[in-house]
Amino acid sequence: MASALRHSAKMRMAARVPAARALSTTARLRAAEKPYFPNEPAGPSLKTAIPGPKNKAAAAELDEVFDVRSLNMLTDYNQSVGNYIADLDGNKLLDVYAQIASIPVGYNNPHLKETTQSQEMTNALINRPALGNFPSADWANILKTGVLRAAPKGLNQVFTAMAGSDANETAYKAAFMYYRQLQRGGPDVEFTEEELVSTMNNQGPGSPQLSILSFKSAFHGRLFGSLSTTRSKAIHKLDIPAFDWPQATFPQLKYPLEEHVQENAQEEQRCLQEVERLIKEFHNPVAAVMVEPIQSEGGDNHASPAFFRGLREITKRTNVLFIVDEVQTGVGATGKFWAHDHWNLESPPDMVTFSKKAQTAGYYFGNPALRPNKPYRQFNTWMGDPARALIFRGIIEEVERLGLVENTRITGEYLYSGIERLAEKYPEHFQNLRGKGQGTFLAWDTPKRDEIVAKAKSVGINIGGSGAQAIRLRPMLVFQKHHADILLERLEQLIKAL
Amino acid sequence: MASALRHSAKMRMAARVPAARALSTTARLRAAEKPYFPNEPAGPSLKTAIPGPKNKAAAAELDEVFDVRSLNMLTDYNQSVGNYIADLDGNKLLDVYAQIASIPVGYNNPHLKETTQSQEMTNALINRPALGNFPSADWANILKTGVLRAAPKGLNQVFTAMAGSDANETAYKAAFMYYRQLQRGGPDVEFTEEELVSTMNNQGPGSPQLSILSFKSAFHGRLFGSLSTTRSKAIHKLDIPAFDWPQATFPQLKYPLEEHVQENAQEEQRCLQEVERLIKEFHNPVAAVMVEPIQSEGGDNHASPAFFRGLREITKRTNVLFIVDEVQTGVGATGKFWAHDHWNLESPPDMVTFSKKAQTAGYYFGNPALRPNKPYRQFNTWMGDPARALIFRGIIEEVERLGLVENTRITGEYLYSGIERLAEKYPEHFQNLRGKGQGTFLAWDTPKRDEIVAKAKSVGINIGGSGAQAIRLRPMLVFQKHHADILLERLEQLIKAL
Numbered sequence: 001m002a003s004a005l006r007h008s009a010k011m012r013m014a015a016r017v018p019a020a021r022a023l024s025t026t027a028r029l030r031a032a033e034k035p036y037f038p039n040e041p042a043g044p045s046l047k048t049a050i051p052g053p054k055n056k057a058a059a060a061e062l063d064e065v066f067d068v069r070s071l072n073m074l075t076d077y078n079q080s081v082g083n084y085i086a087d088l089d090g091n092k093l094l095d096v097y098a099q100i101a102s103i104p105v106g107y108n109n110p111h112l113k114e115t116t117q118s119q120e121m122t123n124a125l126i127n128r129p130a131l132g133n134f135p136s137a138d139w140a141n142i143l144k145t146g147v148l149r150a151a152p153k154g155l156n157q158v159f160t161a162m163a164g165s166d167a168n169e170t171a172y173k174a175a176f177m178y179y180r181q182l183q184r185g186g187p188d189v190e191f192t193e194e195e196l197v198s199t200m201n202n203q204g205p206g207s208p209q210l211s212i213l214s215f216k217s218a219f220h221g222r223l224f225g226s227l228s229t230t231r232s233k234a235i236h237k238l239d240i241p242a243f244d245w246p247q248a249t250f251p252q253l254k255y256p257l258e259e260h261v262q263e264n265a266q267e268e269q270r271c272l273q274e275v276e277r278l279i280k281e282f283h284n285p286v287a288a289v290m291v292e293p294i295q296s297e298g299g300d301n302h303a304s305p306a307f308f309r310g311l312r313e314i315t316k317r318t319n320v321l322f323i324v325d326e327v328q329t330g331v332g333a334t335g336k337f338w339a340h341d342h343w344n345l346e347s348p349p350d351m352v353t354f355s356k357k358a359q360t361a362g363y364y365f366g367n368p369a370l371r372p373n374k375p376y377r378q379f380n381t382w383m384g385d386p387a388r389a390l391i392f393r394g395i396i397e398e399v400e401r402l403g404l405v406e407n408t409r410i411t412g413e414y415l416y417s418g419i420e421r422l423a424e425k426y427p428e429h430f431q432n433l434r435g436k437g438q439g440t441f442l443a444w445d446t447p448k449r450d451e452i453v454a455k456a457k458s459v460g461i462n463i464g465g466s467g468a469q470a471i472r473l474r475p476m477l478v479f480q481k482h483h484a485d486i487l488l489e490r491l492e493q494l495i496k497a498l
Numbered sequence: 499m500a501s502a503l504r505h506s507a508k509m510r511m512a513a514r515v516p517a518a519r520a521l522s523t524t525a526r527l528r529a530a531e532k533p534y535f536p537n538e539p540a541g542p543s544l545k546t547a548i549p550g551p552k553n554k555a556a557a558a559e560l561d562e563v564f565d566v567r568s569l570n571m572l573t574d575y576n577q578s579v580g581n582y583i584a585d586l587d588g589n590k591l592l593d594v595y596a597q598i599a600s601i602p603v604g605y606n607n608p609h610l611k612e613t614t615q616s617q618e619m620t621n622a623l624i625n626r627p628a629l630g631n632f633p634s635a636d637w638a639n640i641l642k643t644g645v646l647r648a649a650p651k652g653l654n655q656v657f658t659a660m661a662g663s664d665a666n667e668t669a670y671k672a673a674f675m676y677y678r679q680l681q682r683g684g685p686d687v688e689f690t691e692e693e694l695v696s697t698m699n700n701q702g703p704g705s706p707q708l709s710i711l712s713f714k715s716a717f718h719g720r721l722f723g724s725l726s727t728t729r730s731k732a733i734h735k736l737d738i739p740a741f742d743w744p745q746a747t748f749p750q751l752k753y754p755l756e757e758h759v760q761e762n763a764q765e766e767q768r769c770l771q772e773v774e775r776l777i778k779e780f781h782n783p784v785a786a787v788m789v790e791p792i793q794s795e796g797g798d799n800h801a802s803p804a805f806f807r808g809l810r811e812i813t814k815r816t817n818v819l820f821i822v823d824e825v826q827t828g829v830g831a832t833g834k835f836w837a838h839d840h841w842n843l844e845s846p847p848d849m850v851t852f853s854k855k856a857q858t859a860g861y862y863f864g865n866p867a868l869r870p871n872k873p874y875r876q877f878n879t880w881m882g883d884p885a886r887a888l889i890f891r892g893i894i895e896e897v898e899r900l901g902l903v904e905n906t907r908i909t910g911e912y913l914y915s916g917i918e919r920l921a922e923k924y925p926e927h928f929q930n931l932r933g934k935g936q937g938t939f940l941a942w943d944t945p946k947r948d949e950i951v952a953k954a955k956s957v958g959i960n961i962g963g964s965g966a967q968a969i970r971l972r973p974m975l976v977f978q979k980h981h982a983d984i985l986l987e988r989l990e991q992l993i994k995a996l
Contacts (some may be wrong), residue, residue: 018667061639069873071633077621086634099628100879112624123575125619125889126610128857130597133570137586140560147853148563157563162660163880169721173738193581196732196851202740206732210739216698221669222725222878224741234694237873239678240671241708241782242700243722243739269595284739356879375567376733381598382661383853387885391623392851493947 020040030246030495031431035084035404036478037106043486044084045092052089068319073462083476083483093457095150097464099218099297101328101474102355105398109478115394131160142386146393150331152338152347155364157217157371160384164327164355165221170378171351171363172212172225172288172299175321177372179210179287182319187373211243211284213275213320215250217298217467229290232298233466246282248275250295251303253430268307272314272439279318288321288350289314293339294435296328299467300443302434305343312345321350323363331357331397335409335439344424357477359395362390404477405439412439413482415473418488419444422495428493440479445471448498455497459490502721534900534976535580535604542582542958544592550587578605581974581981583960591955593961599794599826599972602855603896607976613892619729622884629881630660640884644891645860646828650836652846653862655869658882661718662825662853666788667862668876669736669849670710670723673786673819677708680817685871699932709741709782711773711818713748715796715965717966718788718823727788730796730965744780745771748793749801754931766805770812776818785811786819786848787901791837792933794826797965798941800932803841819848821861829855830897830975833907833937840936853974857893858886902975903937910937912979913971916986917942922992938977941970946996953995957988 008088020272051059058074079086083106085095096105105112108286115121118140129136136142147158152205161167161175181187192205199206214220214229221227228243230236251268254260279286288309295301315322329339331354336342340349348366355361363382400407423430428447435442446452449469456463466472475483515894549557549571556572577584581604583593593601603610611644613619618636629633634640645656657672679685691702697704712718712727719725720734726741728734739827749766752758777784786807793799813820827837829852834840838847846864853859860882870876896901914934921928926945933940947967954961973981 058638060634062633064642066633067630067657067869067873067876070877073634074635074637075627075633077627078617079614080625087631099626099632101628102628102879105624109624109913113620116620118625119576121623122611123615125603125614126607127575127578128597128600128889129573130600131576132568134573134583134597135560135564137556137572137574140563141570143563150874159565162664165662166660166721172722173720176739179735191732191736195736197736199732199740200729201745202735202742203724206736207738207740210737222671223721224670224726225721225739228700228722233696234689234697235872237695237697237700238689238704238875239675239708240705241723241741242697243673243741244700282713314624325662369830370758370883371565374733375565376719377736380661380663381600383745383881385886387623388883391626433711434570451919490557 005261024151035480035482040082041084041092042324044094044289044490046458046460049305050087050089050091050457052087052091054088054489058088073457077107078275082106083479085368090219093460093462094483094490095462095464096473096475096479097263097485098474098476100356101333102177102356102359104298104331104359104395104477105404106476109398111398111401112391112394114389116379118231118390121387121390124390125459128382129386130381131386132379136386139386142389142393146389146396147360149393150337150387150396151364152340152348152352155366155454157365157368158362159365159378160360160362160389162382162384163361164353165223165226167291167327167353167355167361168220168325169225171323172290173378174351174363174370174372175288175323176210176211177377178206178321178370179285180208181369181373183284183479187369209284210287211245211282212288212290213246213248213278213282213286214290216247217250217295217301217312218290218292219297221293232295244284246277246278246284246286250301251307253302257436264304265306268303268310272307272310276314279320281316285478286320288323290323293329293342294334294438294441296472297466300434300470300472301467302438308340308343312347312349316347322351323351324349327353327355327361330354330439332405332408333357333474334438334441335405335412337405339438357395358487360384361389383392389493402478407480407492408477409438409478411484412442413437415440415484415487416442418484422488422492429498440473440475443470446471452494453498455494459494461487461490506827533978533980536632538580539582539590539713540692541677542938542988544956544958545588546586546985548587548589548955550585550589554585559996569714571955580604581977588956591615591960592981592988593960594971594977595960596727596972596974597878598854598962599831600854600857600866601727601825602829602857602893603902603974604976607896610889613888616888619885621886622888623739626880627884628879629884634884637884640887641892644854644887644894645771646857647891648835648848648894649862650838650850653864653867654678655863656860657863657876658858658860658887660880661859661884662851663721663724665825665851665861666718666823667721667723667858668728668822669851670786670788671876672849672861672863672868672870673821674706675875676819676868677785678706679867679871683973685867707742708785709743709780710786710788711744711746711780711784712788713774713793714745715748715799716745716788716790716794717793717795718790725739740780744776744784746776748799749805751800753932755934756841759949763804766808768799770805770808773809774816775811777812777818783820784818786821788821788823789822789948791827792832792939794970795964796931798968798970799965807831807843821849821851822889823851825851825853827857827892827939827979828852830903830906831855831937831972832939833910833935834902836905837936837939855893857889858882876887897975900976905978906937906975907980909978910940911935912955913938913982913985914940916982920986920990924993925995937973938973941965941968944969949996950992957992959985959988
């Protein structure tokens with residue numbers, strides 16, 4: 001956290017953040033030992049089988065008007081607190097799934113509650129602006145003290161969006177416009193008559209058959225452009241028309257990493273060569289490479305910093321843009337504010353997209369040429385939601401005040417060691433443990449994955465899977481050592497009972 | 499309004515809406531004569547040239563981090579009230595553009611303010627749920643007393659989204675899945691191995707080359723699928739890959755309508771024949787026809803109820819879905835709650851999309867088969883925003899309490915007559931006046947459109963254009979006769995000064 005926000009110290013000063021927030025590292029660590037939520041339960045508590053009678057009745061009612069086949073648990077958010085999620089039957093579970101990796105600072109966080117009580121928030125909610133045309137007078141300030149205060153190093157601009165899918169798609173649009181601008185010879189070259197006419201017919205050269213290169217098992221969203229780069233599961237893609245865009249192999253590393261150093265390095269080298277070959281040879285020219293720092297929905301697939309430095313190097317050399325999708329990895333979960341902070345890149349990604357834990361969405365960029373050459377090329381009515389931007393600001397303040405990225409790094413190490421011990425004891429249930437040094441962003445494979453996820457609630461934990469056989473941990477940033485102890489104990493209980 | 503909400507009377511009872519809200523029509527009309535906002539200015543007031551010095555300085559500051567080339571006016575929302583929008587220099591303008599047709603019940607509406615003060619709102623803001631997995635226990639109630647209370651007749655289901663673009667795209671996805679399900683022979687037919695494999699490569703048959711038919715000059719959004727159906731302006735589409743989807747001609751009616759009855763009927767017939775021919779012959783099979791009740795961004799192009807009944811009839815007969823994009827026309831602006839209520843359809847549209855004045859988004863549907871046959875096919879992390887759904891509920895309550903759809907119908911007739919008088923006096927500046935009987939959703943063509951829009955602020959009004967030469971009026975639902983008088987007076991002042 002400190003590292004991720006260090007470069008914004010000047011901005012923080014300018015925004016007159018109370019000095020109390022600038023705690024020393026030592027003070028923060030001391031703070032991290034104390035529970036952040038004094039009113040959290042001491043542990044999970046189960047009153048009924050799950051779902052209990054009240055939850056069943058409420059789900060049947062909801063089913064009348066809303067698709068509940070993906071329902072996991074109807075939630076009583078009034079009774080949820082910190083890391084604990086409650087249902088209508090009075091059950092309280094330790095939540096290490098956190099609304100599909102999206103709740104950052106705990107249920108009913110008091111500081112966020114304060115944020116909602118402000119005049120700014122009321123204003124944003126009831127006078128919703130068309131941000132591109134009529135931004136509020138304090139929009140620059142909301143961005144500078146919020147969204148941009150957490151901007152990745154080297155990226156000082158933002159295009160705001162609504163969720164991960166449209167954040168990614170608007171980044172793709174920026175990439176395509178930039179690519180064609182380079183081809184045309186600069187921002188001042190006018191569109192040709194042929195371009196103007198053909199684009200109205202969805203044909204080239206105005207609507208060119210360019211592409212975004214993504215990776216096998218990637219997940220980048222579910223709208224038409226983003227879905228064309230999503231390659232994780234057929235069920236997301238079936239029956240939906242898609243663009244003819246290329247996919248490269250994402251490294252399939254062997255674990256434990258230290259026993260497969262050379263093999264893994266070769267695998268990554270092979271994948272990088274495939275990326276370069278596709279950029280040079282794919283029939284629909286590649287405008288950008290899109291990648292997740294850790295493939296999340298696709299199964300928690302990791303690659304080394306060297307692999308990502310290689311991607312950055314190839315994209316530089318071949319003149320295509322490098323976009324990093326930090327929708328799931330961003331905002332602290334890997335023990336750094338942005339997962340790509342782990343890579344020590346020589347030059348930053350061209351764009352970084354965010355959503356989920358930010359509770360709002362968009363893409364960051366630094367190169368001014370990524371602002372399209374004319375207005376209204378990248379535009380829509382709302383262009384995000386200032387109410388959600390205020391929540392992100394509250395989250396950043398809370399992350400900073402409590403040192404939550406450091407907490408996550410430290411708790412993550414502790415939790416990783418605990419799972420390592422479980423893996424020694426129950427090797428068949430904890431295979432390919434991954435995420436060492438990546439905060440609490442941990443995962444492992446198990447042949448009984450679906451059974452474990454289904455039964456977890458019966459031992460008081462709410463947990464999620466990814467890919468075909470992985471358990472993924474996605475606790476909040478307020479997950480502490482005493483929560484890790486409970487999680488480890490309940491996981492063992494669950495494994496023993498299989 | 500009354501008509502649009504009549505069918506939900508039972509629902510309203512169930513939700514225990516205070517009886518005070520069920521005002522008689524007479525009482526509502528009497529109420530509509532009194533100003534809704536007693537604290538509104540008596541008229542526009544100008545303190546400086548626009549933009550004034552404070553606005554210029556603030557725009558320069560915002561430009562550092564945010565694209566301001568589409569900036570219309572930095573707004574002081576604290577000073578904006580009802581139909582009046584304020585800037586930083588103390589200027590107050592009568593706003594008949596309303597955040598690109600999206601603010602429904604006035605700036606700083608007191609009832610919406612109350613809505614933001616509730617525990618429900620705090621909850622929705624700080625405990626943002628993944629609605630498909632972990633909806634709050636009161637989500638069914640929020641939907642039934644809000645979003646669904648205003649559902650078009652015959653459509654009792656909703657898929658919630660974030661904005662117009664993704665509302666339209668998720669509707670397209672539902673259409674494609676439904677089309678393939680019919681082809682396969684029903685919801686229980688399993689996907690083939692070939693489909694499962696090919697879709698991972700973005701190829702058919704798993705990712706089929708199906709299409710959505712839209713109309714020339716249509717606007718349906720700017721993400722990759724929605725942009726492929728947008729045909730209004732090249733600037734929105736240039737450099738962005740698009741699907742090879744068909745476009746039909748939207749009727750180009752001649753005005754005044756009563757002088758071109760037969761010609762216009764022939765034009766509509768010609769367009770309907772083209773639609774049918776494209777459905778039958780286009781090389782990428784058509785899964786759905788998408789249409790706006792009034793093409794808005796594309797220039798305020800109207801067609802008759804008979805044309806839309808024809809579309810419904812053709813789509814029924816050819817077995818493709820009929821989707822109505824009510825993003826800009828919905829929620830009262832045309833003098834009915836939904837613009838398609840004007841058409842007297844025998845059977846409702848298959849899907850109706852909404853956003854803008856609803857302040858949240860999604861699509862309504864009625865046929866249960868439009869829920870995809872398996873979970874997670876239509877899904878994303880947030881699936882909308884309950885905070886914005888609560889605002890929509892507050893809007894519906896306010897529309898109902900004050901009879902705002904009726905107000906808009908009555909004020910619209912009054913305003914239309916006034917513009918007709920101006921058109922007689924200044925025929926070159928008020929050509930092809932359209933929107934008779936369509937509430938305040940009025941427009942006309944003028945050769946000096948850009949100049950008029952640019953100079954409008956100097957006479958105290960904020961106004962927008964559409965298409966190449968139209969002025970479009972998009973006042974809020976709280977726009978009353980005394981506002982219409984001011985608008986007419988200022989428009990004349992503006993024309994005289996040209």
